[in-house]
Amino acid sequence: MTNKGADKGVQSILALVGIALVCATLLAGTRALTAPQITANHAMLAQNELRALLGKEVVSVPEDWIDGLWQRCDGSLIARAQVAGYAGPIELLVALDGTPVERLSGVRITRHQETAGIADFLNRPDAGWLAALADSAVSDLAARDAVTGATITSRAVLAALFETTTRAAASQSRCES
Amino acid sequence: MSLATTFTTSAIRANPAWTQLLGLCPLLAVSNSVVNALGLALATSFVAVGANVSISAARHVIPHFARLPCFVLIIATFTTCAVLLMEAFAFGLYLRMALFVQIIVTNCMILGRAEAFASRKGLLETLSDALGTACGFAIVLLALGTLRELLATGGLFAGMEMLFGATASSWHWQWSDTGQGLLLAALPPGAFLIAGLLLAFAKALLRQTQWQSSPPEAKR
Numbered sequence: 386m387t388n389k390g391a392d393k394g395v396q397s398i399l400a401l402v403g404i405a406l407v408c409a410t411l412l413a414g415t416r417a418l419t420a421p422q423i424t425a426n427h428a429m430l431a432q433n434e435l436r437a438l439l440g441k442e443v444v445s446v447p448e449d450w451i452d453g454l455w456q457r458c459d460g461s462l463i464a465r466a467q468v469a470g471y472a473g474p475i476e477l478l479v480a481l482d483g484t485p486v487e488r489l490s491g492v493r494i495t496r497h498q499e500t501a502g503i504a505d506f507l508n509r510p511d512a513g514w515l516a517a518l519a520d521s522a523v524s525d526l527a528a529r530d531a532v533t534g535a536t537i538t539s540r541a542v543l544a545a546l547f548e549t550t551t552r553a554a555a556s557q558s559r560c561e562s
Numbered sequence: 563m564s565l566a567t568t569f570t571t572s573a574i575r576a577n578p579a580w581t582q583l584l585g586l587c588p589l590l591a592v593s594n595s596v597v598n599a600l601g602l603a604l605a606t607s608f609v610a611v612g613a614n615v616s617i618s619a620a621r622h623v624i625p626h627f628a629r630l631p632c633f634v635l636i637i638a639t640f641t642t643c644a645v646l647l648m649e650a651f652a653f654g655l656y657l658r659m660a661l662f663v664q665i666i667v668t669n670c671m672i673l674g675r676a677e678a679f680a681s682r683k684g685l686l687e688t689l690s691d692a693l694g695t696a697c698g699f700a701i702v703l704l705a706l707g708t709l710r711e712l713l714a715t716g717g718l719f720a721g722m723e724m725l726f727g728a729t730a731s732s733w734h735w736q737w738s739d740t741g742q743g744l745l746l747a748a749l750p751p752g753a754f755l756i757a758g759l760l761l762a763f764a765k766a767l768l769r770q771t772q773w774q775s776s777p778p779e780a781k782r
Contacts, residue, residue, distance in 0.1 A: 397625035419650035502745040
């Protein structure tokens with residue numbers, strides 16, 4: 386009786402281990418199959434975002450951003466930032482000019498989950514509020530108004546820009562192109 | 563029950579969305595455009611069919627006391643595969659709705675079919691049930707996606723190139739010039755309203771066909 390029970394236990398454990406192994410193999414196989422394509426997709430996305438930000442082809446995209454910053458030898462600087470918006474994180478890509486940092490030369494919202502319709506201005510970097518931001522002096526940031534109906538979203542973007550310029554100014558020294 | 567009956571029962575009579583009211587979270591969240599709806603329908607179908615057929619194949623091996631963890635493990639495996647495939651081959655769509663593909667794991671529609679059907683029936687029957695369930699879910703997703711995209715943007719089939727390659731971008735059809743429509747339809751409250759109306763419509767339609775097909779003494 387106890388022997389039979391023990392047998393059943395061993396059987397169950399073997400079955401569970403077997404199922405786990407099959408699942409793991411399936412996962413590892415899919416991962417191996419898709420990994421190169423996924424890496425290529427993400428590299429392409431980064432390239433496209435930078436091209437949209439700078440308006441020209443970027444020859445070498447740096448592998449490692451130090452502290453979310455990429456200092457370029459022509460005196461410009463590109464920064465990544467993330468901030469909590471109304472419905473989730475907002476991710477930005479910012480181009481800055483001057484030593485020390487004094488101008489914003491480009492702003493792109495790369496990812497956000499804000500309310501459709503109300504926060505659509507985030508998707509239009511070349512018009513309205515974002516376009517005005519993209520060509521402005523850092524010292525003007527504090528006086529910038531929020532967008533009616535999207536106060537939390539636009540204040541979050543402003544706060545992120547403010548934080549980014551501060552961070553960039555503090556660590557502006559290295560040059561990697 | 564024949565395989566065809568199993569299929570139609572799962573797809574229409576016991577439709578996951580309008581009869582069982584299962585899987586409503588992704589249904590309402592993702593159905594704001596046809597391409598999103600189609601993407602989620604494909605991913606859900608992949609998981610439903612793959613997981614349920616695997617569970618049916620392994621039903622004599624899975625120990626009864628640990629069946630739910632086993633089901634969830636198998637469903638999670640197929641979901642992760644679906645996410646990886648999407649990240650590799652439908653990247654634009656992945657960026658838009660990765661979260662909702664990941665939570666297919668918790669879609670009780672799939673776990674429900676695993677427990678109620680796949681773990682008790684043979685391979686072919688399970689296949690036809692899973693296909694039926696997936697089709698039923700896809701019908702509702704696409705109906706909602708079509709209505710919502712049409713109302714919210716005044717157009718249809720925007721962004722289809724994310725699923726079907728560059729040529730599909732010409733499928734986009736714009737009815738109103740402005741591209742502005744009823745914003746409500748794109749937002750969650752609009753999803754609830756349209757889904758509710760659709761549900762009522764499906765119920766009414768189903769009731770009518772039942773009355774016609776059943777003998778008079780059966781209805782009281």
